[in-house]
Amino acid sequence: MKDSGIAAVPVSATAAGRASDHDGTDELTFRCRALAVDVGEPQRRIIEGLELEVLRRQFVCVLGESGVGKTTLLRVFGGLVPPASGSLLELNGRRVTGPPDGAVFVFQNYSASLLPWRTARRNVELGLEADMPAAARQTRAMTALDLVGLRDRADDYPWQLSGGMQQRVQIARALAIEPKLLLMDEPFGALDAMTRENLQTELRKIQRQLGATVIFITHDVDEAVYLADRLIVLKGKPASIGLDVMTELPAERDQVTTKELPRFLELRHMIYQAVRREGQ
Amino acid sequence: MSKALQRLNLPGLAVMALCAGLWELYCRTLGAHFGSIASTSATVVALRDLLFDGPLAEQLWHTASVATVGWIIASALGFVFGLFLGLSRMAWTYSMASIEVLRSIPSISFVSIAVLLFGFSAKTEMVIVVYVSLWPMLLGTLGGIRAAPAGLLEVARIFRLSSAATFFKIILPVALPVILVGLRLSLTLSIALTVVAEMIGNPEGLGFGIVSSQQAMQPAAAFAYLLVIGVMGWGLNAAFGLATRRFAFAHERLS
Amino acid sequence: MIVLSRQQRSAQRRTNGDGAPLRGLLPLALGLIFWQIFAAANSPYFPPPSEWVRSLAALARAGRLWPAVGTTLMHFALALLICVLVGSAMGIVLGRSRTADRLLGPLLEFARTMPAGALVPVAVLIMGYTASMTLAVVVVTSFWPILLNTRASARSISQDRLDTARALRLSWWATQRKILLPSVVPGIRLGTQIAAPITLIIVLLVEIMTQVSGVGRQIALAQSVFRSATVYGLVALTGCFGLAVNWFIGGIGRLMRKYDPAFSSGVASN
Numbered sequence: 001m002k003d004s005g006i007a008a009v010p011v012s013a014t015a016a017g018r019a020s021d022h023d024g025t026d027e028l029t030f031r032c033r034a035l036a037v038d039v040g041e042p043q044r045r046i047i048e049g050l051e052l053e054v055l056r057r058q059f060v061c062v063l064g065e066s067g068v069g070k071t072t073l074l075r076v077f078g079g080l081v082p083p084a085s086g087s088l089l090e091l092n093g094r095r096v097t098g099p100p101d102g103a104v105f106v107f108q109n110y111s112a113s114l115l116p117w118r119t120a121r122r123n124v125e126l127g128l129e130a131d132m133p134a135a136a137r138q139t140r141a142m143t144a145l146d147l148v149g150l151r152d153r154a155d156d157y158p159w160q161l162s163g164g165m166q167q168r169v170q171i172a173r174a175l176a177i178e179p180k181l182l183l184m185d186e187p188f189g190a191l192d193a194m195t196r197e198n199l200q201t202e203l204r205k206i207q208r209q210l211g212a213t214v215i216f217i218t219h220d221v222d223e224a225v226y227l228a229d230r231l232i233v234l235k236g237k238p239a240s241i242g243l244d245v246m247t248e249l250p251a252e253r254d255q256v257t258t259k260e261l262p263r264f265l266e267l268r269h270m271i272y273q274a275v276r277r278e279g280q
Numbered sequence: 281m282s283k284a285l286q287r288l289n290l291p292g293l294a295v296m297a298l299c300a301g302l303w304e305l306y307c308r309t310l311g312a313h314f315g316s317i318a319s320t321s322a323t324v325v326a327l328r329d330l331l332f333d334g335p336l337a338e339q340l341w342h343t344a345s346v347a348t349v350g351w352i353i354a355s356a357l358g359f360v361f362g363l364f365l366g367l368s369r370m371a372w373t374y375s376m377a378s379i380e381v382l383r384s385i386p387s388i389s390f391v392s393i394a395v396l397l398f399g400f401s402a403k404t405e406m407v408i409v410v411y412v413s414l415w416p417m418l419l420g421t422l423g424g425i426r427a428a429p430a431g432l433l434e435v436a437r438i439f440r441l442s443s444a445a446t447f448f449k450i451i452l453p454v455a456l457p458v459i460l461v462g463l464r465l466s467l468t469l470s471i472a473l474t475v476v477a478e479m480i481g482n483p484e485g486l487g488f489g490i491v492s493s494q495q496a497m498q499p500a501a502a503f504a505y506l507l508v509i510g511v512m513g514w515g516l517n518a519a520f521g522l523a524t525r526r527f528a529f530a531h532e533r534l535s
Numbered sequence: 536m537i538v539l540s541r542q543q544r545s546a547q548r549r550t551n552g553d554g555a556p557l558r559g560l561l562p563l564a565l566g567l568i569f570w571q572i573f574a575a576a577n578s579p580y581f582p583p584p585s586e587w588v589r590s591l592a593a594l595a596r597a598g599r600l601w602p603a604v605g606t607t608l609m610h611f612a613l614a615l616l617i618c619v620l621v622g623s624a625m626g627i628v629l630g631r632s633r634t635a636d637r638l639l640g641p642l643l644e645f646a647r648t649m650p651a652g653a654l655v656p657v658a659v660l661i662m663g664y665t666a667s668m669t670l671a672v673v674v675v676t677s678f679w680p681i682l683l684n685t686r687a688s689a690r691s692i693s694q695d696r697l698d699t700a701r702a703l704r705l706s707w708w709a710t711q712r713k714i715l716l717p718s719v720v721p722g723i724r725l726g727t728q729i730a731a732p733i734t735l736i737i738v739l740l741v742e743i744m745t746q747v748s749g750v751g752r753q754i755a756l757a758q759s760v761f762r763s764a765t766v767y768g769l770v771a772l773t774g775c776f777g778l779a780v781n782w783f784i785g786g787i788g789r790l791m792r793k794y795d796p797a798f799s800s801g802v803a804s805n
Contacts, residue, residue, distance in 0.1 A: 078438065099439075099440055104439070105434075107434070107435075109431060112432070113431050113432065113434070113435045115432065115435075115450070115453070126435070126439055126441075126449070129449075130440075130442070130445065289637060289640055291637055292638055292640040292641040292642065295638045295641070296642050296645070316661055317660070317661055372555075372559075373556055373558060374559055375559050375562050376559040377555040377556065377557055377563075378563035379555075380555055380559075381560070381778065382563070384774055384777030384780075384781055385773060386732070386735055386777055387736060388736050388740045388743060389739065389754065389770040389773045390770070392754045392755065392757075392758045392770070393766060396758050396761065396763055471650050473652075475653050476651075479656075480743065480744060480755075486653075490656045490657070491656050494656035494660050497660070499660050499661075502656055502660055506649075506653055506654070506657050509650060509653040510645055510648070510649045510653070513648045513650055514644070
């Protein structure tokens with residue numbers, strides 16, 4: 001177990017270093033220093049001086065008030081929006097200057113990001129078509145669909161699937177390329193409560209199974225605490241990290257019992273504090 | 281009523297037959313003194329005569345082939361230009377306004393210009409058909425290509441699809457329904473303009489047939505030609521509809 | 536440079552609704568300028584634009600231009616009005632009555648796909664070279680978009696609106712006036728926007744073919760005596776008509792927006 005070297009983050013709790021899964025290779029996946037982002041006409045600086053280092057296999061949830069810049073930040077991480085000059089953004093040691101190899105983005109609006117003229121399986125194959133022959137692609141796609149529990153709907157079109165299923169197809173599509181980094185922008189925001197809870201549980205299972213690193217945006221505090229190994233609250237104008245804390249919750253989680261743990265309530269309290277302080 | 285019969289719409293066809301019958305009745309009674317109309321039966325007789333003893337068959341062939349060939353050429357040209365303008369931002373910026381102006385000129389005006397420049401010939405006919413019919417195809421292709429939703433284009437970016445892959449896997453499938461509409465409009469225009477061109481620009485084909493019947497004051501022949509033109513137009517449209525039915529689904533799903 | 540490489544802008548790419556920038560007029564302007572410079576004034580096939588203006592002025596001095604323009608525009612306006620009335624009435628009937636729709640279906644389908652030009656000789660036989668013949672041909676060929684779009688909106692009146700009428704116990708006439716008509720207005724508007732340019736084209740078509748009156752007649756006459764400058768000039772004039780019609784169409788759109796802003800880009804049928 002190594003010290004993460006996250007000295008630069010000025011926060012209250014022990015940040016990182018104690019990834020629950022370990023195989024001795026908790027190397028750094030993702031880092032940014034002095035990250036600044038400008039948007040709009042005329043340009044406004046909405047993120048400033050953001051410092052973050054994420055270890056492999058960490059499940060990081062990012063929270064913050066509406067409009068603080070969570071989505072933009074994730075898009076910057078995903079290479080969809082360029083950061084302002086002077087920022088350092090690296091994935092596995094390589095600068096991010098566009099959608100990086102090994103990272104994939106999952107959008108909140110699943111219906112706008114699935115190709116309606118392709119079946120679920122063909123949608124999942126989209127990211128594989130560049131370098132894989134058809135047979136291998138199909139196997140990989142079916143494996144991914146299996147992971148999200150949609151193997152038997154592989155030949156259905158998006159319009160034949162419910163919202164939750166469509167989002168699962170999008171997730172399967174992301175998983176099919178076996179990404180090292182999964183960036184998810186409120187993926188369950190548009191779903192009903194029951195579907196959301198099921199998908200949360202599935203997502204944690206999948207993440208642990210595949211050993212992927214996840215940066216997950218949500219405005220739902222319970223969801224964030226339930227899913228995360230590490231919680232980050234974005235706050236300020238321009239925004240930077242206001243709270244960065246390890247959840248230290250057990251690896252095996254359950255929608256009912258985990259949410260009754262004292263630590264769970266403590267974390268919720270911390271987050272509400274962090275977010276509310278900004279409102280004053 | 282079985283499904284196939286349902287689709288055939290027998291009651292509707294019955295109404296058509298009824299109209300034909302009523303027309304016959306009218307022509308024999310109240311309208312008998314009008315020399316310039318022809319009853320259903322007279323029309324059928326004229327049709328038979330024209331077909332077996334007259335030039336109808338080769339005229340039909342001429343019109344149908346010019347319309348179809350003209351449509352194919354126009355569609356190809358319109359598609360290529362539309363593709364170019366849709367994909368190249370610079371080309372679009374520096375020519376779209378001109379295109380808007382040009383396409384506001386009523387297409388019929390170019391028929392006169394074509395006759396002026398090329399005289400009365402088959403070439404004139406083809407030029408007219410191609411020039412006028414390429415516009416719906418150009419505009420349709422252009423519109424379809426530019427309509428790719430931003431969300432899907434971002435998906436292409438996150439999976440690092442090449443420009444070619446983005447074009448074939450996302451832009452083109454989105455554009456396809458609109459392009460098909462353009463194709464159909466183009467076909468309709470091709471047929472219409474072939475007939476018009478034959479009436480004033482090239483004395484051949486069904487257009488010429490109907491005009492000469494009118495000038496010779498032969499209403500039965502004129503009605504017969506009208507019928508043939510109508511059926512030909514309907515037939516070509518139906519053939520097109522059948523051939524492209526598979527692609528229609530994407531349009532609904534996209535919205 | 537191909538737009539695909541500018542992926543950064545793709546997220547802000549707007550739909551077709553944005554107007555084309557004025558720089559796009561450059562090719563047209565340049566084309567006309569080159570034509571003017573390089574064509575000989577007496578060129579039989581490609582007289583320069585200055586000649587066009589001169590011949591139109593001559594036509595005006597001879598008293599033949601403006602009456603023709605007036606006739607064409609009047610025929611256009613009248614025909615469009617009749618198209619709207621007939622198209623919307625039929626569209627409403629066909630939209631609300633499945634039976635009527637089914638019975639008249641094939642007949643109307645056949646009439647709709649009939650190429651416009653073909654009707655002219657038959658109309659001339661029956662009605663002679665008259666203004667009513669012109670109007671009849673124009674209306675019968677051009678009102679279809681209005682009919683189809685009105686029918687579509689009449690068909691798709693949401694059940695909620697109809698239930699509202701019943702719950703409020705509106706009379707038949709009040710229902711038609713307060714629920715039906717406002718619901719079909721977007722369809723009528725969209726259909727009119729599509730039909731207007733078609734109407735202009737068919738008016739000119741009939742005028743060119745029958746040479747009875749109007750700008751079309753002048754074009755046909757000029758073409759038959761090889762006065763190419765006049766032909767080009769008149770064609771450019773019809774282009775101005777076309778632009779005016781487009782502007783008028785846009786105006787209708789803006790005017791009608793209060794009825795159903797959400798409908799502004801509805802599915803067009805033609």
